[in-house]
Amino acid sequence: MAMLITGVLLWSLVHLMKSVTPGLRASVQSAIGEGPHKGLVALLLLGAMALMIFGWRSTPAEFSYDPPAWGRHANMALMFVAILLLGAAQGASRIRQWIRHPMLMGVFLWSLGHLLANGDNKSLVLFGGLGLWALISIITISRNEGAWIKPAKIATAGRELLTIAIVAVLYLILIFIHPWIAGVPVVTG
Structure with a gap:
């Protein structure tokens, strides 16, 4: 269950960063650059999806x-x-x-x-x-x-x-x- 919860939280936090904490997002983007920032976001979202899928499959209902x-x-x-x-x-x-x-x-x-x-x-x-x-x-x-x-x-x-x-x-x-x-x-x- 921890994997599933972590995946949902990671998905939500990464997506909400733009609308909830635009200043933090802008500072991260300026620190590492726009391309690497997009790559990091994509990697985090893929990780979130993997956590949700494996968490779903490994959690007994x-x-x-x-x-x-x-x-x-x-x-x-x-x-x-x-x-x-x-x-x-x-x-x-x-x-x-x-x-x-x-x-x-x-x-x-x-x-x-x-x-x-x-x-x-x-x-x-x-x-x-x-x-x-x-x-x-x-x-x-x-x-x-x-x-x-x-x-x-x-x-x-x-x-x-x-x-x-x-x-x-x-x-x-x-x-x-x-x-x-x-x-x-x-x-x-």
Whole structure:
């Protein structure tokens, strides 16, 4: 469990440095240079991911709370929306007219869905921790950026339909590979 907690904390701290402690980030960047700073950040994030993956796999699941009976179905719906939001964050989208931080909101919905579907200790740490990181990021980035100026560029209807089609394909792929990623099948039967 310590590896999993360390991975979630490292991921969160490295990402939050820009929006919570911009002065510290700037001083580190000026001390070592922009290129080495980016490399260090990438290395720390890869390390955080490795800690989360190995921590997840090595931690035995213990009951923490009783998820609702409908939680698994809610998770499947929220996952589609989360993937759609992650896609909307990659370019022009009408979604960006309604949601200021679609990628972070997608991570939050991913986390929420998994907390509704799972009631074990490692899910609480991983999904709860990353969901909390996403919420803190939304708040701190919005505070630093000031008033929201909606993007002027929006996608065409064809681009939006293409995004939905890609999201549907990615959703099905994730359902298929979920047993290899998380060790648990999404659909049992």
